[in-house]
Amino acid sequence: MLISENITLGITFFATPLRVAQLSPVGLARAQSGLGDISMADCSKQAPLKQDCLRVVPVSGWDDLMKVMAIRSAVYMGEGGRSYLHEFDGNDHHATHILALVDDEPAGCCRIRYFGDFAKPERLAVLPKFRRGRYGKRGVPYEIASYAFSFCAKKGFRTIYGHAVEHLVSFWARFGTSPMPDGSFDIEGYRCVAMSGSLSVPNDAIHIDSGHLVLVRREGHWDEPGVLEGLEHSAGA
Template sequence: MDQEPSRIRRHDNLIRVEVVTTAEQLLDAHAIRAICFMEENGVSARQTYDGNDYQATHIIVYAGDEPIGTARIRWFKDFAKMERTSFRKTWRDPRVIKRCAEFIFEHISRKGYDCVITHAKPLHARLWRRMLGFMPAPGKDPLYFEGHDEPYVELVKHLTPPENAITPSSDAAILFRIEGHWDVHSEFEVVGS
């Protein structure tokens, strides 16, 4: 049973956003996507799981221990692509969505990227523009997919990488650490040798 979204206003600490690093978290992310894409929107399993899941970074959102949302990030030369964003119906709250998006933007910019794109149907594109600061991609035509009644619009958001963005000059130990946990020494890292 879903916890009520109204509870997050009183207990924001119930919501946590994480980079998927375990098989259980990935199963949770795939379950959310199945609910939202396949059950709610009638998207086929083959289109929902399109072959890009093994090359992507997955994000999972929990309310307590209950998975409530997910997104995936794919990495290209000069930009990251945020996609497959989905939340269970009772958790489609602007505060939850914004918290997830901000986590994703921080993750992308920490990796040194200053541009993220996404594709959304017109209704969601308006939401991403108003709530998350995306802008329409200049010169891009809407894209139609089989089985979808509306086109997808390409959106762009520019980010400012932080001072500690990961670059070729970053400490080598950082490059061995778990995705998203770059500031935490790994259990195998010899410290102070």
């Protein structure tokens, strides 16, 4: 279903209401499959790139982080009217940031923070021009959320937690979460619901025995040899 500008959904596990796509139901298994760069179209084989060339990647450099901040500024501050201090709350340097790109153009993002035995996806935002079509298989918001849940499971987290704007509870329920008892509360004039759910940790999830060099690989790219492994071979040559 294509986006209707008349459909208003709040989207942040979570925060200010934004206008985004109405999504089809999905299963938790789909949300937890795969990791690394999720490519909904094979960008490497398309020249010129097509409009449905969507990639979702973990941020690993300042350039991508600036793209995330630009998206959130446009969406939450520009559209939502949120203040700078409320949006940039001091937690961005303690989190993993996820970036969605359409034809290499910044399209959406989210943030994940970690607390002991659970992870908290939040601040999901999608720019207006990428809400009016189904990029990827199910749209930018779905693909970002799917990647975030998969990412947390790959890191070994078995519990997910977040805050959903009240009328978006059904969206996040499609990823296996449900409202917590006595979980309703207000943030900036919006009724929110605390939600939680279980993740199925994959067999290749990261753990203390994953390998010494695996544990120093680039975040989200644990299946790819890191630069230190190249240095190790050079030193032993």
